[in-house]
Amino acid sequence: MFRVDIMTLFDLTVGDVLSESILGRAQERDILRIEAHQIRDYTLNRQKQVDDYPYGGGHGAVMQADPLYQCWKHITDAYGGGRTIYLSPAGKTFCQARARELARECDHLILVCGHYEGIDERFIEECVDEEISLGDFVLTGGEIAAMAVTDAVCRLVPGVLSDPECFEEESHWNGLLEYPQYSRPEEWHGRRVPAILRSGDHKNIARWRRKQAIVRTRDRRPDMYARLDLSSKADQKLLREIAEEEAAAAEASPNDMP
Incomplete structure (x- = not known):
């Protein structure tokens, strides 16, 4: 005990x-x-x-x-x-x-x-x-x-939580902040749950969550982001995707400054 x-x-x-x-x-x-x-x-x-x-x-x-x-x-x-x-x-x-x-x-x-x-x-x-x-x-x-x-x-003592996964994907466990979470209803105040989370494709959901965790950590905790090891092929691919998506979003929303 x-x-x-x-x-x-x-x-x-x-x-x-x-x-x-x-x-x-x-x-x-x-x-x-x-x-x-x-x-x-x-x-x-x-x-x-x-x-x-x-x-x-x-x-x-x-x-x-x-x-x-x-x-x-x-x-x-x-x-x-x-x-x-x-x-x-x-x-x-x-x-x-x-x-x-x-x-x-x-x-x-x-x-x-x-x-x-x-x-x-x-x-x-x-x-x-x-x-x-x-x-x-x-x-x-x-x-x-x-x-x-x-x-x-x-809460980390074995048996307190039902499964180690309850805390292994949380903020600070692996150097990342946790990805965004959603629950029912599917639409609330005009805001919809991301389609990927409703797809049932667990592999792509895991990739999406990893990508979101990387972006959130970069934007909110640059000190943590600087210590991350993102050298794997999978993470390098995610970083390229993030850069491409952000460039496309910036192009779609031109700067209002003259």
């Missing part, structure tokens, strides 16, 4: 969100176990205080090391050691490749949600294996990041 323990000040909210839908059903089938732990339960302070003023002055407060440690120790004593990750804007940016590594290499994650001005550095030094960030921005707490990491990793 793959286990995720989340250390948080908002255990009920986090636990409820991660007990719904696909992850909830996986927990019912004992493929996953996700548990949120209230850090305040592990402080010796009568007022359940878990933060205090920072040494050296400054605004805000810092989460204290000992309540975090006692919560972390309870988890490791009860469920064994796990990879401890602190969700922090100072961490390495999370990506699909890291989600795949964590799902493949670990069976127990301990996610630490910070608040206020952060957490005591001594807890990080003693207990944290790595720091992860969702991107170059700051949240009011680590809960949203912890839920995102949990969802991204857990």
Whole structure:
């Protein structure tokens, strides 16, 4: 069983969100176990205080090391050691490749949600294996990041999704963004589903989807596109087709500028 323990000040909210839908059903089938732990339960302070003023002055407060440690120790004593990750804007940016590594290499994650001005550095030094960030921005707490990491990793655990194809054609799996998707009805607001998708020709559908994924990645994420290996004969043919189709479209829509 793959286990995720989340250390948080908002255990009920986090636990409820991660007990719904696909992850909830996986927990019912004992493929996953996700548990949120209230850090305040592990402080010796009568007022359940878990933060205090920072040494050296400054605004805000810092989460204290000992309540975090006692919560972390309870988890490791009860469920064994796990990879401890602190969700922090100072961490390495999370990506699909890291989600795949964590799902493949670990069976127990301990996610630490910070608040206020952060957490005591001594807890990080003693207990944290790595720091992860969702991107170059700051949240009011680590809960949203912890839920995102949990969802991204857990859906890759074998048995959570019905078939590996459910995620192997998605954005970022193979360096491409996912191709456009369509559902019923066939026509909506005057817009029709591309004829190729209604043809039943699965080989040509796969080619069309690959072509669309290449174009979408080129246009929306040139940084990803620059890293793609499109040297195969099949991809080179698709690139020629894309260039020809775009040239024809440009010729059919002449520039309005004088």
